[in-house]
Amino acid sequence: MTRRLVVLALSLALVVGASVQASAQYPERPVRIVVPFAPGGTADIVARIAAEQVTADRGWRVYVENITGAGGSVGAAAAARAPADGYTLLLCNVACAANQFLLGNTGFDPDTDLAPVVVLAYVPNVLVAGPGIPATTLAELVAFARANPGKVSMASSGPGSSSHLAGLLLRTKAQIDIVDVPYRGSSAAMPDILAGRVDAMAMGLPESLPFVREGKLKALGVTSDKRASALPSVPTFTQAGVPDYSYRGWLSLFVPQRTPAAAADKLNAAFGESLQSPALLTRYAEQNIEPVGGSAELADKLLKSDIVLWRQILKTN
Helix, strand or coil, X not given: XXXXXXXXXXXXXXXXXXXXXXXXXXXXXXXXXXXXXXXXXXXXXHHHXXXXXXXXXXXXCEEEEECCCHHHHHHHHHHHCCCCCCCEEEEECHHHHHHHHHHCCCCCCHHHHEEEEEEEEEEEEEEEECCCCCCCCHHHHHHHHHHCCCCEEEEECCCCCHHHHHHHHHHHHHCCCEEEEECCCHHHHHHHHHCCCXXXXXXXXXXXXXHHHCCCCEEEEECCCCCCCCCCCCCECCCCCCCCCCCXXXXXXXXXXXXXXXXXXXXXXXXXXXXXXHHHXXXXXXXXXXXXXXXXXXXXXXXXXXXXXXXXXXXXX
């Protein structure tokens, strides 16, 4: 019995030692960020800037893989089911919280299948309109929609996407009848908006700003509580007359739930430091992206608070 205990103790020591050594050497191979949305959108832009900066700062190879479909659920489920070894991260936004109430079984449970790493950014959405609608302000668009129920169309990146939920919240708060037109990402919707085949879309500032500055799109309102520094003359939705409207976009990294804490901590430290680098801050500022960072608990708090919010909204709509 004594010999057996000694053998067991030695075996345990070897396992623990190997685990400590492995965590010390992490990462030994490329780290993947799954972006569950199409290339070119705000989520993709933020993920690629962060991945490139960590690669430059740490010498790690961090790359982005776009896995699209079902408003982000296909990619999110794929990342949540990936090996919990620290080599797969998921870029989450509000879709991670809300899709379960829109789509039912999404293939993963954000409450139990994901562990937080870090908040990469806050990004306000802006409602933009093309030439297909005469409105030049948000108040005019709301008035037009009330006078013409079911005639105003808003593009989205699919059910549960940030653009879809921002539009749904507008419909709920302003009590108007607008039609959702889903696309596989904002880049796919853009040609139809510019041509006037679809009236409007709520999208992230980074992807919409060039078109607004060129005069191809009209910026009607920003969804956050304060105006965007890149568009100081554009009011918030509340300032434009939509009561109690507040929608702040966040973008956070998560890992599969059973990922070793040592790996998650290293990821938090690496991305947190890169979010303070002058090179990244310059690129973020050019796109009107607000860096965040901080503890993993903040990412967890944002996700859980949106689960509560959208459970209430989507269960009553």
